[in-house]
Amino acid sequence: MVKRHVLTSLMILLGVLAWTNSYGSNLARADETETAIATDDVDLEAAEKIFKKSCRACHGNKAQGAASYPKLSHLEPDYIAEKLEIYRSGEKIGPNSILMIQPAKKLSDEDIANISVYVATAFD
Template identity: 50%
Template sequence: MTKLLTVIVFAASGAGPAMAQDGDDGKEIYQSVCKNCHGPTGKGMASFPKLVGKGEEYLTQRLEAYRAGEKIGPNSALMMPLAEDLSDEDIASIVTYITTELE
């Protein structure tokens, strides 16, 4: 029930992926889309896992899988719609931000 409520509240907030443009790094996307669940420092919050220390390959694979609609964890229902419009460049920017600025 709590997980469903979280998804409903997040969806109602109007939050959605803010795509990086013109070479912007992933900070803007992370701040607008990721930090509400994974925390401002990427260390996770409540039932949402930490992202720091996971490595570029892991983070990239997870985001690509969510973008493709793969259910790969308990938060898949929330992650899939957030990742579906991310470009390869957006994913690379987010991963770079997490692995260089948050770690």
């Protein structure tokens, strides 16, 4: 049950997270920048399962973005993690924040680290 909540949460979180990208500052590509997240420590297999079950439907099979759900794959893991943490704190970033805040509150630091690295690196 806990896992199910986490999966749903991540799906929603990434939806609004992506939206915020269009409002954000210029971002360096993930492959051009070192990240603070220790990529060796994340569980990419677990993240892939989450992505396929809960993220792909909105953001596309390669996180390339679809419809009004923007692209994620070019973002830095640190940026993704930072925004997820902001949503988890309850702070609104844009008009779609209400899709993100409530589920974000259920995420652990490990959940955020896993999915942030996976989305930013799996589709290079």
